[in-house]
Amino acid sequence: MDSMLAGLQSASVIRNGRWLIRDIDLSIRRGEIVSLIGPNGSGKTTVVKVLSGSITPDSGSVLKSNGIRIGYVPQRIAIDSTLPMTVRRLMNINEKFQTIEVEEALDEMNILKLADQPVQELSGGEFQRALFARALLRKPDLLLLDEPSQGLDFKGEIKLYNQIVDIRDRLNCGVLLACHNLHMVMAQTDTVICINCHICCVGTPMHVVNNKSFEELFGSEAARSHALYQHHHDHNHLPDGSIISEQ
């Protein structure tokens, strides 16, 4: 279906006199993958946090359809070493899932053999995948992924992107994917939003099948699952994110 799951209406967040995001409009529909790209400090994480409910916008509004289930994979969190927690237990901290379900999710993320390890002993990439498995177990309507590919090597990254598409198809959920890699966005992304405090541009990514150098560099598999999102900035920014008008 094409129903709107969640969105922002001219949402702004100000902290210590600085705009973290400014007048952000976006909407995510069921079955849609929206990629949020932009450089470090451009406000991607803030957008995700506003959508997940951690931050209330200072102006504008957050729209969410009723009873929506969110699966959220935050960026770079650590679990305190004082908290004993196995991967298996981490899967069930909110609601109790069946052992088979848990093991399937862990297997899908390739970390089944780590099920009984303490989470503090996982590597960055393994822990990220564990959080991903958790989000999947919830069978979410909306999947919020904040830099899910960090800690993964290139092959892992491609695999992850394919998995995201797969999950979208299976659960028919909406996906918001924040990612700092400006040049590499999945071909399957439906909408790309480029932000730098405010929205710079919105559009669909283009395939790079005929880009020989890209194919040589990363292999044809990579070329098929990735595309260059070609966009030209027609404006420049002041440090606060406002646009310099050309005169």
Next chain:
Amino acid sequence: MFDDFFSRAIIAGVGLAIIAGPLGCFVVWQRLAYFGDTMAHSALLGVALSIAFEINILIGVFSVCFLIALVVGRIGEQSMLSGDSTLGVLSHSSLAIGLVLVSLMYWVRVDVLHYLFGNILAVNWNEILMIYSGGALILFVLVLKWSNLICLTVNEQIATAENKRPTNARFIMMVLLAAIVAFALKIVGIILTVSLLIIPAAAARQFAKTPEQMAVLAALFGVIAVIFGLMLSIEIDTPPGPSIVMSAAGIFIAGVITTRIVRKRQRRTNQVV
């Protein structure tokens, strides 16, 4: 046969240890040790105010501890000082104000030492009833809100996204902590309250694989420490509160040594294989 002071002390102490175990785990997980200390120090202010306004000490101490928790939360959001400095200011000033107030109340004789170090051997059946009924309520709330509290401990952002209302859970945590400080006041006293929360939980951490195991083990270690400490204090005539805490520390150290040895053995067998 149960109506001697020693049995009453054991019953009261065991009840307290059972509640302190799981709650202490949250103090350890959420790094609230100094926060708990601040609450405990403010308890004397609660004692002074309770006497001045002639209200039940348990209720007076609970209210003051809870207010302090709210103040810490408020100041923490806006302060230029670091969290531990804010707590330091509140902790010591509330203790000092409590001591001054108590000394000003010339019409009652308050033995401050009893509140500082507790007087478990003087506990009466009424107080035991209070500890057990209050303790049952605390444990009930803990079990009821367990997954919310665990989610908050794991990650506040995930808890928010998954509708586990972390702000609510944090508020509940503060109420429970204020309650246990009020209950522990008479038993181990202001100075040692936090140790009863933290030491059994810290000892349990070394053996636990899940949060639930740690909570149960912490309660168990606390109970052992109470029984052993009280027996020690009767046997060699030492103050009961510190003897209990010393026993808990003994369990912690024994735990450190055992896990070290076990790990070394494992490493050796791994090398052989």
